[in-house]
Amino acid sequence: MAQTQFADHRQAALALLSGNYKLTLKAGQFLGQLAIVASPLSVAQADWLAKLLNKHGLPSLARQEGL
Incomplete structure (x- = not known):
């Protein structure tokens, strides 16, 4: 199944934070910021979010926001 x-990036960040993924403190802080900031x-x-999603086998963002 695909x-x-x-x-959006907020949903992706929350998925990484709420899953059972091994994250560094720096990555956790980055994802926490993304989860609350809508800009x-x-x-x-x-790029960093895409790398984290790929590393943990999660789907990508549907579109690249603001780029």
Whole structure:
């Protein structure tokens, strides 16, 4: 079954934070910020989030916000 992409970065960040994934303190802080801030992601933020989602086998974002 294909995984549905995340509609926005906040949902993706919450999925990583609420799952049983091994995250560094830095990654946890980054994801916590993304979960509460609705502003568009920078290119660097979008890249890091995409890498974290891929690393943990989660679907990607449906669209690249603000890019």
